Amino acid sequence: MERRIDRIYRFVLENAHVTTNDVAESLDIQRTNASKDLNLLVKEGQLNKSEGRPVRYFVSSQSVERAVSIEEANPKEKHTTEAPERKMLQRNTGNVFTQIIGSTGSMRNAVEQAKAAILYPPRGLNCLITGPTGSGKTFFAHAMFQFAQAEGVVETDHDLIVFNCADYANNPELLMSHLFGYEKGAFTGADTEKEGLIHQADGGMLFLDEIHRLPPEGQEMIFYFMDHGTYSRLGESGKNRFANVRIVGATTEDPHSALLDTFVRRIPINIQMPSFSNRPAAEQIDLVRVMVAMEANRIQRKITLSEDVVKALLGSVTYGNVGQLKSNVQLICARGFMNHMTQSEIHITLNDLTEGIKSGLVQLSADRYKSTDFSPYLEPEMIVTPNEIDELIKTDTYELPYNLYDIIGDKAALLKNEGLDQETINHFISTDINVHLKSFYKDHGFTFDTETRLTEFVDKRVIETSNKIAILVSERLETHFQQNFIYAMSLHISSFLKKINVGQTRETNDNIREMAKDYPKEFSVAQEIRALVEHEFQVTIPDSEEYYLTVLLVSLREDQSAGKIGIVVAAHGNSTASSMVQVVRELLDVSNIFSVDMPLDMHPRVAYEKMREAVTQVDEGSGVLIMVDMGSLATFNEEIRTDTGIEVCTLDMVTTPLLIEAARKSSVLGSGVDELFESLEGFRGYGHITKEKAEPKEKQAILAICASGEGTAQRLKEIIERPLKQRNLKHIEVLTLSVADIKTKIPVFKKEYKLLATTGIMDPKVGAPYIPMEKFISQDADQILDELLLENDLSAQEEIVLDAEKARQVCVDFMEESFTFINPKKLIAPLWRLAQTLIEGNGETVNYALMVNFVMHMAGVIERNIRQQPLKIDSDTKRAYEAITDNIVMNRGLNEVESQLRITIPTSERYYIYQLLKNNEEIKV
Numbered sequence: 001m002e003r004r005i006d007r008i009y010r011f012v013l014e015n016a017h018v019t020t021n022d023v024a025e026s027l028d029i030q031r032t033n034a035s036k037d038l039n040l041l042v043k044e045g046q047l048n049k050s051e052g053r054p055v056r057y058f059v060s061s062q063s064v065e066r067a068v069s070i071e072e073a074n075p076k077e078k079h080t081t082e083a084p085e086r087k088m089l090q091r092n093t094g095n096v097f098t099q100i101i102g103s104t105g106s107m108r109n110a111v112e113q114a115k116a117a118i119l120y121p122p123r124g125l126n127c128l129i130t131g132p133t134g135s136g137k138t139f140f141a142h143a144m145f146q147f148a149q150a151e152g153v154v155e156t157d158h159d160l161i162v163f164n165c166a167d168y169a170n171n172p173e174l175l176m177s178h179l180f181g182y183e184k185g186a187f188t189g190a191d192t193e194k195e196g197l198i199h200q201a202d203g204g205m206l207f208l209d210e211i212h213r214l215p216p217e218g219q220e221m222i223f224y225f226m227d228h229g230t231y232s233r234l235g236e237s238g239k240n241r242f243a244n245v246r247i248v249g250a251t252t253e254d255p256h257s258a259l260l261d262t263f264v265r266r267i268p269i270n271i272q273m274p275s276f277s278n279r280p281a282a283e284q285i286d287l288v289r290v291m292v293a294m295e296a297n298r299i300q301r302k303i304t305l306s307e308d309v310v311k312a313l314l315g316s317v318t319y320g321n322v323g324q325l326k327s328n329v330q331l332i333c334a335r336g337f338m339n340h341m342t343q344s345e346i347h348i349t350l351n352d353l354t355e356g357i358k359s360g361l362v363q364l365s366a367d368r369y370k371s372t373d374f375s376p377y378l379e380p381e382m383i384v385t386p387n388e389i390d391e392l393i394k395t396d397t398y399e400l401p402y403n404l405y406d407i408i409g410d411k412a413a414l415l416k417n418e419g420l421d422q423e424t425i426n427h428f429i430s431t432d433i434n435v436h437l438k439s440f441y442k443d444h445g446f447t448f449d450t451e452t453r454l455t456e457f458v459d460k461r462v463i464e465t466s467n468k469i470a471i472l473v474s475e476r477l478e479t480h481f482q483q484n485f486i487y488a489m490s491l492h493i494s495s496f497l498k499k500i501n502v503g504q505t506r507e508t509n510d511n512i513r514e515m516a517k518d519y520p521k522e523f524s525v526a527q528e529i530r531a532l533v534e535h536e537f538q539v540t541i542p543d544s545e546e547y548y549l550t551v552l553l554v555s556l557r558e559d560q561s562a563g564k565i566g567i568v569v570a571a572h573g574n575s576t577a578s579s580m581v582q583v584v585r586e587l588l589d590v591s592n593i594f595s596v597d598m599p600l601d602m603h604p605r606v607a608y609e610k611m612r613e614a615v616t617q618v619d620e621g622s623g624v625l626i627m628v629d630m631g632s633l634a635t636f637n638e639e640i641r642t643d644t645g646i647e648v649c650t651l652d653m654v655t656t657p658l659l660i661e662a663a664r665k666s667s668v669l670g671s672g673v674d675e676l677f678e679s680l681e682g683f684r685g686y687g688h689i690t691k692e693k694a695e696p697k698e699k700q701a702i703l704a705i706c707a708s709g710e711g712t713a714q715r716l717k718e719i720i721e722r723p724l725k726q727r728n729l730k731h732i733e734v735l736t737l738s739v740a741d742i743k744t745k746i747p748v749f750k751k752e753y754k755l756l757a758t759t760g761i762m763d764p765k766v767g768a769p770y771i772p773m774e775k776f777i778s779q780d781a782d783q784i785l786d787e788l789l790l791e792n793d794l795s796a797q798e799e800i801v802l803d804a805e806k807a808r809q810v811c812v813d814f815m816e817e818s819f820t821f822i823n824p825k826k827l828i829a830p831l832w833r834l835a836q837t838l839i840e841g842n843g844e845t846v847n848y849a850l851m852v853n854f855v856m857h858m859a860g861v862i863e864r865n866i867r868q869q870p871l872k873i874d875s876d877t878k879r880a881y882e883a884i885t886d887n888i889v890m891n892r893g894l895n896e897v898e899s900q901l902r903i904t905i906p907t908s909e910r911y912y913i914y915q916l917l918k919n920n921e922e923i924k925v
Contacts, residue, residue: 004029005037009059012038012047017056017159050159058157096146101290102283106274110140117269118148118246126226126247126266128211128255131273134323137250138162140273141207144248148205154246158204161197165213172217177234179221186235198231202243211249212258219263222247226266276321281373287322288313291329292384299337302345305382308361309348314374315360328357355460363467458494465536466490469529473553476525485556491664492552493533500539516550526550565666565673566618569654570596570611571629580656584663593663594618612640615648623647623673625662625680627654649677700732701753703746703768705739705760706916710871712856713737715818716759723785732756737764740915761853761916772849807848808832811855819863827862830900831855834893838917857916858897865903873908881911890917 008023015022020038024031038057041047050056097103097111117127129137145160168175177186181196197206208214214222225231231241247267255264276284288310296303305313309332317325336348350358364370466489473485516523526549530541571577577595584593594614598607615624624646626637637650651658658680665676702720706712713736720734733753737745742764749755755768763770775784808828815824835851835858864870873881890913894905905913 004033005040008034008037009041009046012041012057013059017050017058019054019056021054023057048157056159096143096150100140100143101286102274102279105283106279110271110273113269113271114140114144114147117248117271118144118153119151123244124148124153124246125268127249127269127271128264128267129248129250129271129273130255131252132275132321133252134321134325135273135275136322137273138207138209139322140271141248141250145205145207148246154204160205160207161201162207162209163197164209165218166210168218172215172221173234175215175218176221180231181233183233183235186233190235193233196233198225198243198245199241201245203245205246205248208247208249210251212251212253212255214259216260219260223260223263223266276317276325281370282377284314285310285374285377287325288329289382289384291326292333292382295329295333296384296386299333299346300386302386303333303336303384304345304347305384306347306349307378307380307382308350309353310378310382311364311374312350312353312357312359312361315362315364315370316357317360332357355463359460359463359467362464363470367471458490461536462494462497463490465533466493468536469532472528472532473525476528477521477553488552488556488664491660492549495661496541496545496548497533497537497539500541513547516547519550519554522553523547523550526553564592564620565622565676566615566620566624567593567659567662567666568596568611568614568618568624568626569593569628569659570598570607570614570626571654572598572600574599576629580654580659583656584659590663590666592618592620592666593659608636608639611636612643615640615646616644619644619646623649625666625673625676626650627659627662628652629654647673649673651677651680699753700756701735701749702732702756703735703737703749703758703760703764703766705737705742705758705762705764706857706860710736710738710860712860713760715814720759720785738912738915740912761857804846804848807852810852811859814856815859819859821866822859822863824859827859827901828855830897831858834858834897837893838890854916857913861905861909861913862901862903864909865905870906871908871912873911877911878907881907881914884914887914890914 007027008029011023011027012018015026020031020035023029023038024034027034038047038049042049042057047057047059050058097114100107100111102108103111113127117125129140131137142160145154148154149156149158163179165175168178173187177190177194177196179196180198181194182190184190184193208222221231225243225245226247229242229244231243232238233241249267251258255267255270276287279287288305292303292305313325313328313332316328331354332348332352333346335354336346336352339352340346350361364374463486466486469489470485516526523546526546529549530546533539534541569577569581571580575597577597581593581595584590594617596607596610596614598610611626615626618624626640626648628650629652637648640646641648651662662676662680665679704713704716704720706716717734717736724732724734735749735753737749737760739762746764746766750766755766757769757771758764758766759771759775771784811831812824812828815822815827832851832855835854839847839851839854887910891910894910894913897903898905
């Protein structure tokens with residue numbers, strides 16, 4: 001029987017440049033064993049391995065003898081070790097370009113240029129590949145390299161050396177050391193000498209991706225080498241090293257504006273990659289088939305796509321070209337695999353598509369010209385079987401570095417073992433799929449499935465209507481519109497539909513009306529849009545909306561970068577503001593928004609300085625709207641206006657939908673910052689168009705607790721409400737609560753309010769900050785409220801350190817300010833003695849804050865006794881309390897106070913005192 005290590009060697013011999021996973025999956029052996037044997041073969045000199053990740057293995061030229069010996073030992077097993085799924089990895093020794101889609105069509109010129117660059121005597125020509133993001137530049141560079149090997153121009157034991165210039169764009173010295181190598185001692189940390197990428201590429205090809213990111217110094221280094229073929233390592237003097245390297249660069253930019261002219265002149269061939277939309281219909285469909293075939297190869301199952309799914313995929317490619325198509329194919333295949341995991345074939349229908357990809361069907365169907373082009377090539381079903389298309393170019397920028405289907409299968413098995421139902425399993429796995437693909441494609445130049453994010457804010461019917469409007473506008477107005485047209489139109493329609501549904505109408509602003517008169521063609525189209533929306537949603541839209549639609553069309557048609565209203569978002573947390581701003585920038589492609597993140601420990605003055613600086617930077621002459629998450633930040637408004645001279649308005653309680661609306665409207669011509677502010681005050685959100693009522697603004701509350709819910713709690717309520725009224729913070733209420741009702745009433749409060757903080761005689765531990773009541777008495781309530789609204793860590797603020805004398809004084813001050821009939825200076829002594837009797841010391845430390853709370857409550861008991869207005873309890877509560885037997889110490893102390901002050905403390909008051917003591921572990925009852 002053939003040994004495992006020999007099987008592995010044979011596999012690498014027949015399938016060059018494979019990874020450990022390739023070996024493990026194809027030969028059905030454990031990955032650890034595959035890795036162990038591969039590295040042993042490298043150590044023995046039988047195999048070589050590439051640098052970088054993933055590591056790839058290939059047969060060294062010295063190992064022919066081993067291949068012969070294996071062949072002689074196992075003549076009948078020559079082809080038995082090759083698993084069917086690995087056929088795609090066999091090296092094609094013919095013309096690789098013939099298998100590239102479009103090689104005789106849209107890619108014909110590119111292929112001819114590439115052949116010329118590679119075969120031109122004596123050493124070929126350097127070339128530059130240009131094209132938009134995702135058009136296949138890296139893919140084409142690898143095809144060129146394989147063609148060079150097939151033609152014998154580059155030896156088969158060479159690898160394509162890839163270097164991303166963006167990684168070292170701002171460090172020419174590090175760039176030079178990486179490309180050309182360095183001598184020992186050339187810089188701090190250079191303990192040994194190191195060869196550079198030029199040396200590794202000697203006799204082969206060096207691919208410089210994102211070459212436009214090379215600084216001028218780097219470009220000069222490269223073109224000197226292209227001229228002379230000589231170079232020196234960092235730390236060497238004189239150009240005394242030689243290398244024969246073919247250089248291929250790639251860029252998304254215009255070479256003449258992004259690169260030095262002296263550099264461009266040294267690259268005689270510029271290969272232009274076509275965008276996906278510019279490729280013929282047949283090629284686009286073939287690209288879909290190839291992408292699906294790659295997924296079929298991975299999971300070794302037949303995949304069937306309905307005609308509508310193929311149309312949706314074709315229509316979903318908006319900005320990412322072939323790269324975006326591949327990401328969408330991977331997404332729907334992963335979802336299809338998840339939904340049909342137990343089946344031998346995967347049938348993908350519209351139900352397996354995300355809303356973002358599904359909207360591509362609407363967009364394609366609305367474009368009758370495109371639909372006509374695709375019609376001859378579309379079939380009711382696209383059926384793709386495993387291995388029907390060889391994966392010719394193995395290295396691809398958009399190739400996932402892991403097997404997504406293994407992740408799905410493993411996660412599904414794990415969740416099933418935990419007893420989860422299928423619906424819940426699918427929910428978790430869908431989240432995993434999105435996380436993996438979004439994270440991967442975000443690092444490759446474009447955002448993944450942006451329209452999916454739009455559906456978080458806008459009803460999908462509105463998005464479909466906006467796609468129809470885009471077609472209508474492109475036919476009526478022969479002009480170029482911004483890329484964010486669908487997003488801006490969707491948000492605009494959703495906003496005014498919401499207003500109509502809740503019975504709101506708006507008068508036309510005079511500036512908007514006058515401006516619309518200057519654009520009769522756009523106004524005519526706006527009238528058609530109004531009719532279309534009325535028909536789609538069966539609503540009556542007022543005439544005034546035509547003027548706003550006109551201005552929107554003008555704003556989206558032209559570059560309105562000058563004169564926009566600036567927006568500054570300030571929010572607490574390490575990344576709250578920047579995260580919201582990133583979402584809006586991705587959706588609307590705007591640049592007039594700045595974020596100010598404020599960690600919770602940031603001082604208010606530091607926050608002010610950051611906000612002022614942001615306002616100055618974002619202002620373009622039309623004013624700045626400041627959007628904050630806390631009402632107290634609005635107090636900076638006047639100060640910023642005075643310091644900068646910039647017209648500013650501040651809107652509190654910022655949310656992502658509100659910020660989207662602000663960004664959209666800030667670009668509309670003719671509006672000022674005051675008008676923008678007023679329009680946003682009435683913003684009802686986007687939401688689903690079926691809702692009839694806007695959601696009320698979230699109510700917030702501060703909870704004041706005392707034994708009865710009256711007395712001390714009412715006094716605290718007055719202290720806190722004063723600064724709240726001054727700031728017009730009507731959505732924040734102060735609630736009072738008895739300790740006896742904590743368990744029953746707090747759950748009710750939490751359903752109706754967001755609890756900002758609690759205060760009073762005890763901490764109810766409800767997940768909100770607790771502010772001791774003595775803080776409100778001894779400190780400025782306005783300052784405490786500032787810290788609370790800024791979400792600063794209240795525990796990190798300066799504490800009130802109480803000793804016996806200061807604690808007694810706090811009690812006296814409170815009694816003098818809060819009560820009418822008692823004499824605080826005479827009453828403090830007996831009440832303080834009672835507190836000392838009932839409150840235990842914690843080691844050697846007395847809890848004076850707790851003593852203050854108790855004395856304040858007792859002062860209220862005595863004041864009510866004098867006024868003959870004691871607290872009331874019902875008869876059932878009274879009977880239950882009279883049956884209690886664990887209040888002996890408390891009753892003894894209260895009886896002594898009754899004797900000293902010649903008063904009677906009724907049962908109802910004793911009940912509330914008991915509740916107070918019972919809820920504090922440090923107090924004896």
